[in-house]
Amino acid sequence: MASVIALGGNALGRGTAAEQLTVLRGTCAAIAPLLAEGEVVVTHGNGPQVGNELLRQERAADEVPPLPLYLAVAQTQAEIGALIETELSAAAGRAVACLLTHVHVDADDPAFERPSKPIGPFYSADQAQELERGRGWQLVEDAGRGFRRVVPSPEPLEIVEIDAIRALLASGAVAVACGGGGIPVVSRNGHLKGIDAVIDKDRASALLARQLGAERLVILTEVPAVYRLFRKSNQEEIRELPAAEAEALLPELAEGSMRPKVEAAIELARAGGETLITSADALADALEGRAGTRIA
């Protein structure tokens, strides 16, 4: 059975590289049973890491040219991929291969008209004005904390390296791909062109699962399941969630958190795939149907 496993921030860790390795060791132990079963691609987010990298770029901007955002996304694929590969190859007992992954987006995606995803460090009002003029960025005020760059979050359309991922899986390797949702690119005159945007990693993972014909997408997040009435006294853990019911539930799910995960699961369900949303700690139980939320 082919699986795509999407690791969220809690499964990756934050802080120093050593701290992240410790968290990843636990995550890789939790997903070990899935690694034994068949073809596996591990995907991952990059929120804290790309935030750190963008801050580094700014702090050194007077001395070395800052990279465009799409290259900072690329950097985090390798940085996090190297950490994952270290722990995953020990846990999997087989080869792990981390592939730089680009994802096609549509240059006419409406997301480009309303950049909505805040990214990188905070700036003063003066700095924000200068960055808007100098670099053509769009910045919005975040109450009390200053101004922050916002970038588009377009829909992922196609994984550029899908055949390479298939080849790695066929060779028996566990693949690490689509880090941070992938490097967003458009095609222009036969050239790939990197785009300053970020792709939601769960949507990219669902696309990957669809393109691979994977039977399962596992989204590891900080809570063991999707809840109705989340964080209310009468919250209710959902075990099975048919796509139609999932759609009805969307408005009550947290934007930028559980909602995009369930949206990704709905997209995959429409293509015949199944998604399991759970935490690393609850994964063993979830695989036996005693925890987590299954969307199909």
Added chain:
Amino acid sequence: MASVIALGGNALGRGTAAEQLTVLRGTCAAIAPLLAEGEVVVTHGNGPQVGNELLRQERAADEVPPLPLYLAVAQTQAEIGALIETELSAAAGRAVACLLTHVHVDADDPAFERPSKPIGPFYSADQAQELERGRGWQLVEDAGRGFRRVVPSPEPLEIVEIDAIRALLASGAVAVACGGGGIPVVSRNGHLKGIDAVIDKDRASALLARQLGAERLVILTEVPAVYRLFRKSNQEEIRELPAAEAEALLPELAEGSMRPKVEAAIELARAGGETLITSADALADALEGRAGTRIA
């Protein structure tokens, strides 16, 4: 015919991402004939890029934890790999896949006892003392410019992801691998462990060519060939250089520049492989035996 093509700084460009893309467009046009011939792996250096990244890490060190050097090497594999992939996929007319690459080194390599490779920004004497105490770095004074970190440059022993590279080549993709000489790792209790060192990219490329059984390693550098009496009035371009003669020539070649390239070529020649050292501009002539230096 399988080829490994190693891109040096001149073939990659420096400066902004846009400037690097322009240089890479020319390089990829130059290597296009090789891309049509069979299996190709493109490797590359990362000197200016990893220098920039280490400087960024330092400038933001009070706000976000600096990454260990091996992860900065990883970052540059993706940053440069994404730029190469953009131009190479257009020039090759077939899929390009960039793989995060680790390279095994020996924890007892004598290089670890005498770090020799200067890397990253310059520091004052006070900063140097603090970094030696606080981070256990070794720093040396560079006449007039301040203190600089030095790291070991151990011998590359084995490409960790060699089977994955083979799988990518078999799938028909052009592979990009071993960026910056690869991420140096040692094995410890079944775990890969990243090591703060840098591997010479030409030696890593020769190892890769050997492990792949490639028939040819092409090292693209800033000069069209290896010279006897380089930069003297009677300098003499060398067309064919048997390994034994190459060995005798080593002492007169520039350390850290042409010498490691010829050393890598000698290693490969001993394993039955052939190396062509030339510039991107002279490559077309070199492939027809009218330029460049062939070491076999």
